Amino acid sequence: MINVMQPTLGKEELDALEKTFASNWIGKGKKVAEFEEIYAKHLGSTKDKVLSTNCCSEGLFSSMHLCDIKQDDEVILPTVSFIGAGNAVCAHGAKMVLCDVDSRSLNARACDIEKVITKKSKAILLLHFGGIPCEMDEIMKLAKAYNLKVIEDCAAGVCSSYKGKALGTFGDIGMWSFDAMKILVCGDGGMLHFNDSALRERAEKWLYFGLETKSGYENSVAQKWWEFDVSSFGHRAIMNDVTATIAIEQYKKLPMYMQKRKAVHDFYNDSLKGLDWLDLPLPIPDDCKTSYYFYHIQVKNGKRDELAAYLRKNDIYTTYRYFPLHRVPGYHAEGHFPNADYAADNTLCLPIHQSLTESELEYIADKIIKFGK
Numbered sequence: 044m045i046n047v048m049q050p051t052l053g054k055e056e057l058d059a060l061e062k063t064f065a066s067n068w069i070g071k072g073k074k075v076a077e078f079e080e081i082y083a084k085h086l087g088s089t090k091d092k093v094l095s096t097n098c099c100s101e102g103l104f105s106s107m108h109l110c111d112i113k114q115d116d117e118v119i120l121p122t123v124s125f126i127g128a129g130n131a132v133c134a135h136g137a138k139m140v141l142c143d144v145d146s147r148s149l150n151a152r153a154c155d156i157e158k159v160i161t162k163k164s165k166a167i168l169l170l171h172f173g174g175i176p177c178e179m180d181e182i183m184k185l186a187k188a189y190n191l192k193v194i195e196d197c198a199a200g201v202c203s204s205y206k207g208k209a210l211g212t213f214g215d216i217g218m219w220s221f222d223a224m225k226i227l228v229c230g231d232g233g234m235l236h237f238n239d240s241a242l243r244e245r246a247e248k249w250l251y252f253g254l255e256t257k258s259g260y261e262n263s264v265a266q267k268w269w270e271f272d273v274s275s276f277g278h279r280a281i282m283n284d285v286t287a288t289i290a291i292e293q294y295k296k297l298p299m300y301m302q303k304r305k306a307v308h309d310f311y312n313d314s315l316k317g318l319d320w321l322d323l324p325l326p327i328p329d330d331c332k333t334s335y336y337f338y339h340i341q342v343k344n345g346k347r348d349e350l351a352a353y354l355r356k357n358d359i360y361t362t363y364r365y366f367p368l369h370r371v372p373g374y375h376a377e378g379h380f381p382n383a384d385y386a387a388d389n390t391l392c393l394p395i396h397q398s399l400t401e402s403e404l405e406y407i408a409d410k411i412i413k414f415g416k
């Protein structure tokens with residue numbers, strides 16, 4: 044079966060892990076600090092504004108607390124969002140208010156968001172679908188006008204930027220995922236970015252039990268370093284030196300990953316462009332960089348499900364992300380979302396990852412072309 048997504052891991056990660064094992068320290072330590080430093084530079088930011096965590100979902104959940112969202116406050120999110128975003132809002136006791144998206148990019152636009160703003164709106168939890176940037180100028184202007192916090196889910200946007208600025212650095216909080224199905228992978232891991240370093244400091248405590256003092260060796264208290272206080276009833280959601288070791292090696296390979304993923308993207312653009320029953324290429328806005336996380340086509344002849352089943356029978360796995368939250372019965376969501384409905388019924392994400400071979404790509408294109416005949 045050709046996978047729709049797949050990590051690329053090798054000897055470099057193993058060699059680096061050997062050294063970490065030999066160091067006798069696998070908890071949160073020097074490797075985590077090194078990765079935070081590297082990632083801050085990668086974003087064009089500084090270390091006092093980034094913070095690692097154990098997964099991006101933790102970032103979604105914690106963002107509610109860190110943005111001081113209260114019960115009954117409204118949080119706006121595109122209905123095409125990751126399930127963890129919906130759960131984060133609802134678990135916090137806030138009201139999940141969904142907005143529609145652009146039917147081709149699956150990103151929420153400022154006009155979609157503005158339609159659902161009320162006096163109770165407190166935050167926008169934005170998803171950059173597949174790492175393709177949302178229209179950040181317009182959205183930030185809107186957020187300013189209505190005094191809304193902006194939380195950016197850039198789970199898949201590890202190399203994405205909008206007009207030269209890294210995605211995730213526009214809003215109050217930005218976040219990335221390094222789970223097994225992302226581009227830069229480490230098993231499980233996440234990074235958070237804060238525009239206000241004081242909020243980052245609060246987050247650091249929140250993600251470690253709300254402890255007011257550092258534990259163990261890090262505690263400079265001369266006498267009883269086992270005594271402590273808490274400023275909040277926080278979580279325990281930290282990265283460790285094992286996952287950070289893998290992440291550091293993965294980071295070095297990012298330019299190569301981007302090159303390979305772009306080649307896959309260009310191949311699909313070229314080989315499928317003559318098919319009038321498909322919508323492509325990807326809608327990447329001018330002055331923006333994507334991370335080529337998804338290659339999503341739209342099937343205009345109403346046969347998306349048939350195409351997916353046919354490809355699967357031919358050992359090509361495809362999928363659709365993200366099943367819109369308004370169709371998840373457990374959310375009891377209100378509203379009409381015609382663009383998201385169109386996208387949910389006609390979009391298909393084709394295989395895209397670093398290990399796809401030319402012959403696999405030729406095979407995929409050939410099968411899709413034959414399906415249309």
Ligand SMILES: Cc1ncc(COP(=O)(O)O)c(C=O)c1O
Binds near residue numbers: 097098
């Ligand atoms: C858009 C989006 N946000 C957040 C997450 C959560 O990431 P993690 O698995 O690191 O918790 C995912 C994971 O698939 C995702 O796709």
